[in-house]
Amino acid sequence: MTTKKCSYVALMGAPNAGKSTLANALCGVKFSIVSPKVQTTRANMKGICMVGDAQLVLIDTPGIFRPKKVLEKAIVNEAWRGVAEADSFVLVVDSGKGICRETADIIETLKHRNAQAILVLNKVDNVKLEILLPLAKEMDETGVFSRIFMISALCGDGVDDLKKHLAEIAPDSEWMFPPDQLTDAPMRFLAAEITREKLFYNLDQELPYSVAVVTDSWKEGKGMTTINQTIFVMKDGQKAIILGKGGELIKKIGKSARLELQTIIGGKVNLFLFVKVRKNWTENPQMYHDIGIQMPQ
Ligand SMILES: Nc1nc2c(ncn2[C@@H]2O[C@H](COP(=O)(O)OP(=O)(O)O)[C@@H](O)[C@H]2O)c(=O)[nH]1
Numbered sequence: 386m387t388t389k390k391c392s393y394v395a396l397m398g399a400p401n402a403g404k405s406t407l408a409n410a411l412c413g414v415k416f417s418i419v420s421p422k423v424q425t426t427r428a429n430m431k432g433i434c435m436v437g438d439a440q441l442v443l444i445d446t447p448g449i450f451r452p453k454k455v456l457e458k459a460i461v462n463e464a465w466r467g468v469a470e471a472d473s474f475v476l477v478v479d480s481g482k483g484i485c486r487e488t489a490d491i492i493e494t495l496k497h498r499n500a501q502a503i504l505v506l507n508k509v510d511n512v513k514l515e516i517l518l519p520l521a522k523e524m525d526e527t528g529v530f531s532r533i534f535m536i537s538a539l540c541g542d543g544v545d546d547l548k549k550h551l552a553e554i555a556p557d558s559e560w561m562f563p564p565d566q567l568t569d570a571p572m573r574f575l576a577a578e579i580t581r582e583k584l585f586y587n588l589d590q591e592l593p594y595s596v597a598v599v600t601d602s603w604k605e606g607k608g609m610t611t612i613n614q615t616i617f618v619m620k621d622g623q624k625a626i627i628l629g630k631g632g633e634l635i636k637k638i639g640k641s642a643r644l645e646l647q648t649i650i651g652g653k654v655n656l657f658l659f660v661k662v663r664k665n666w667t668e669n670p671q672m673y674h675d676i677g678i679q680m681p682q
């Protein structure tokens with residue numbers, strides 16, 4: 386008889402290291418949104434995958450950095466909460482960036498806590514061996530890492546080796562989720578995240594950081610799912626930008642979110658997006674509750 390194993394694995398690292406891309410690649414499905422901008426991930430997202438008799442619960446955490454604003458503090462606190470839940474830690478590093486300040490901070494914290502982590506040198510598709518090898522050596526010398534994997538989360542290189550290793554070191558335990566479940570997040574939440582991802586891709590610079598998306602209603606009818614969502618912004622000017630000339634931008638955003646939702650749900654979707662100005666929503670406790678993170682004390 387084989388023994389069941391289950392492990393909570395936290396993927397942590399500086400913003401933009403590729404944590405969400407790696408989490409999705411490990412899981413084999415997209416459960417966490419990705420964008421070229423920092424702070425895309427705000428809440429810990431859990432993806433579940435099976436490797437033989439081992440269940441891996443991957444916790445995709447937001448990036449860890451030195452926060453200034455209230456929302457930033459909430460995001461970084463959330464990341465550490467995700468880390469605290471885990472049996473294993475995977476530090477994801479953008480190999481091209483090397484040991485940035487954020488990564489150095491995390492390594493110091495791991496040292497302080499006497500914690501061992503697995504290191505992923507990510508984005509190896511994008512970096513020369515002359516840079517990668519000395520970086521691996523320098524990281525190894527910190528004494529914090531039990532194993533080092535060189536991975537391209539985007540291309541999938543090395544992902545299976547990491548997955549196998551995580552299953553091997555998983556503690557004996559009952560599974561925490563049914564084996565066919567893919568994420569712990571409700572569909573309403575995932576749907577709001579998908580719209581937020583499209584906002585990240587379609588808006589410039591700072592604007593995505595002022596945006597929150599909430600699913601207001603979800604109705605399943607004959608062969609059609611109707612979803613209403615509100616996009617909250619902080620200023621009238623931001624609302625105008627998101628709507629675009631003649632409402633063109635919001636139409637484009639809605640269309641790409643709808644198409645992705647249709648593939649996930651496997652049926653037709655009607656998506657209605659409303660844009661509302663809520664000044665200083667980042668200081669409103671209810672909004673934090675709605676987007677699934679805790680407001681800092
Ligand atoms: N070239 C390359 N880009 C990657 C790789 N992994 C992630 N990215 C890109 O890095 C950016 C940030 O990725 P994301 O997963 O959102 O990073 P996170 O902030 O750490 O969750 C996105 O544009 C990804 O497409 C990789 O292995 N190679």
Ligand SMILES: [Mg+2]
Nearest residue numbers: 404405425426
């Ligand atoms: Mg992320």
